[in-house]
Amino acid sequence: MNKIDTHNSKGGEERSTATSLLRLGTRLKLSRQTRGLTLKALAAAANCSESLLSKVENGKVSPSLPMLHRLVEVLGTNIGWMFEEADGEEGIVFRAGARPLIALDPLRRGEGISLERVIPYSPGHLLQCNIHHIEAGGESAGPIQHAGEEVGYLLEGAIELMVGEKTFRLSAGDSFVFDSELPHWYRNVGDERASIFWVNTPATF
């Protein structure tokens, strides 16, 4: 986007440019945060300054195309998703095949569903939801534990799920619930891709 309408004037257009600028920024931020990167880290990886990123994420400035390209490359997203138009379903329905992709590691990809938790200023949201696709041999990064609760449903494939001291072998259609304070970890033990619909809250009460 951006220099498309540098030919000045154009009253009405200004507004929509502004909002899509902001949406671009928001999505970049979301991608960054879901990958656990700080502005500093992303700036280093994409070879630009931290403050530029801050401005881009907040819609104060529109990145040049080469810049944007480097950003989505590092983030493992694509430019298309950054500009996808709201289709009236935004925020409610996430269609199969049209969910934002999150690169996790070479053997794992995620599809985001509700990532609101990571957007500041949206207090009130507890549910975090996404789908993990794990290629044969893929596994989650080390057992982790944190506060909260998790539930999930194995859509396809076969995984080994470790929770606390126990290990379970799950196949398509199985589901699970556990307290995130128990160390947990999973691994694809099948020959094919496994997909898990995964929901968690950052809190228990």
Next chain:
Amino acid sequence: MNKIDTHNSKGGEERSTATSLLRLGTRLKLSRQTRGLTLKALAAAANCSESLLSKVENGKVSPSLPMLHRLVEVLGTNIGWMFEEADGEEGIVFRAGARPLIALDPLRRGEGISLERVIPYSPGHLLQCNIHHIEAGGESAGPIQHAGEEVGYLLEGAIELMVGEKTFRLSAGDSFVFDSELPHWYRNVGDERASIFWVNTPATF
């Protein structure tokens, strides 16, 4: 930070108190964060210093009882919840075909996943999770609204989902998220059975 081996005997106990201290801190922190409070704000409300809270949340120090009382009061929780043991162990995995069945109405059945643990205000648990099977023509009982959030994934079939003013037609693989305060309702609009993996929290913060 382990006072575990500070001369004075009591070996085993020290360790478990240390972890429960940390759990207390973690839960306090989550309560605070899910309410959108900063340390500063909570400190002001509970009449103590920011740094004390920081230490308490990180398990460096255990708050005095009067202090803890003020904290849970401001946070709207109670002291009991802060110390409740995680009951993980059993009830982690729910196998396909071995989940407790719940009769909803002639055209709808439910499979419980975490329902039995989360009867209204069961302390310590937020996630309610189940699978709805809706025969052709089946629909949920009238539009309802309540506090909380919901997410779901359509495992099979086709449904019409109404949320707020909008109606969406979903097919297998589509997912959704919405605020439960919007009136919501669904109906099977296909010729076959539809199944939805459904998760909700009874609360937003």
Next chain:
DNA sequence: GATTCCTTGTCAAGTGACTTGAATTAGCAC
């Protein structure tokens, strides 16, 4: 009662992540 030890609590300085503003640079129109 005084001494020692321990722990909650405070203050002030420090850190890390992000934002803002002034100055610089690149791109394009003329």
Next chain:
DNA sequence: GTGCTAATTCAAGTCACTTGACAAGGAATC
């Protein structure tokens, strides 16, 4: 080239949180 605009940088500022040194208060021991 000049002149403009918008992207980009550097340095300073802010905000949330953490750390460390120290004071205040108990309880156990002398």
